Amino acid sequence: KRIKIYQLDKNYGAAMARNYGVGKAQGEYISFLDSDDYFENDFLEKTINKVDNSREGVGFWYTGLIYHENKKNIFFYWDVKRYKTPYLTFLHDLKIGSGAGITIKKKIFEEINGFNVNLPAAEDTDFFLRLSKISDFEGVEYHLVNVVKTGNDRLSKNYIKIALSYNIFIK
Numbered sequence: 030k031r032i033k034i035y036q037l038d039k040n041y042g043a044a045m046a047r048n049y050g051v052g053k054a055q056g057e058y059i060s061f062l063d064s065d066d067y068f069e070n071d072f073l074e075k076t077i078n079k080v081d082n083s084r085e086g087v088g089f090w091y092t093g094l095i096y097h098e099n100k101k102n103i104f105f106y107w108d109v110k111r112y113k114t115p116y117l118t119f120l121h122d123l124k125i126g127s128g129a130g131i132t133i134k135k136k137i138f139e140e141i142n143g144f145n146v147n148l149p150a151a152e153d154t155d156f157f158l159r160l161s162k163i164s165d166f167e168g169v170e171y172h173l174v175n176v177v178k179t180g181n182d183r184l185s186k187n188y189i190k191i192a193l194s195y196n197i198f199i200k
Contacts, residue, residue, distance in 0.1 A: 044144035044152040047128065051138050059135050061128035065177045072173040076132050079169045088137040088164030092130035093172035098179075104172050115161040128153055130174035137164050148197060150190035155198040 035053050051059050093106035107124040141159045144152045
């Protein structure tokens with residue numbers, strides 16, 4: 030009864046789907062998960078424990094990821110080199126990637142107007158740069174999200190679309 034499924038009438042892309050989902054969400058926190066990925070069983074428990082014990086000013090959290098690609102598991106956790114501000118940290122060392130493993134306060138997501146649906150790619154990079162201007166972040170030091178990588182048609186490999194997007198938001 031607590032879980033509701035919403036579906037858009039066609040594929041508008043990840044940015045639109047995430048914005049739509051957050052608009053429907055009723056909770057205080059949002060965690061993103063793509064349809065082909067999955068959480069470890071203790072994702073929510075460990076993430077909320079970190080949220081409850083975070084310092085003032087933290088508005089989003091990330092976890093470690095387990096990439097499943099070509100029958101290999103690659104464990105990744107962003108060991109942050111902190112700069113003067115969260116924004117400068119992201120400009121110099123952004124290594125979160127997609128929204129996988131991210132938990133964010135819904136009110137902060139809404140404050141920055143979510144993901145930019147007009148970008149042809151790299152909407153996650155733009156999102157995290159805008160987010161880091163107004164909020165600090167912390168890591169949940171466990172590998173809690175499984176990212177399944179298949180095929181060669183991934184948007185992350187479309188360098189022309191990425192370059193076009195960077196030209197839009199880097200200004």
